[in-house]
Amino acid sequence: MPITVLYNCTEVRDFLADYLERKLARRQQWAFRLHLWLCPACRRYLAKYRSSLELWRGLDTDAPPAELVELTLKFLRTRVEEGEWLPETEH
Numbered sequence: 001m002p003i004t005v006l007y008n009c010t011e012v013r014d015f016l017a018d019y020l021e022r023k024l025a026r027r028q029q030w031a032f033r034l035h036l037w038l039c040p041a042c043r044r045y046l047a048k049y050r051s052s053l054e055l056w057r058g059l060d061t062d063a064p065p066a067e068l069v070e071l072t073l074k075f076l077r078t079r080v081e082e083g084e085w086l087p088e089t090e091h
Contacts, residue, residue: 012035
């Protein structure tokens with residue numbers, strides 16, 4: 001069986017939600033954890049991501065309108081695709 005390896009910070013960012021929701025296959029989880037162990041920039045990014053989730057969960061509000069969510073996600077995807085919102089790389 002081939003081993004799945006996450007080679008760079010961009011791939012880690014792309015799999016972050018799946019990792020936190022425990023949707024990755026076991027080999028992907030290990031590769032993800034290995035990258036985090038080796039990459040301080042991605043560890044910081046993960047910590048910020050988790051903090052953001054905790055802040056969001058702590059809000060006592062109704063869910064935002066679906067249109068707002070879709071527009072926000074579209075904006076963020078564009079920023080990521082243009083390379084304007086990537087973790088710092090140190091390796």
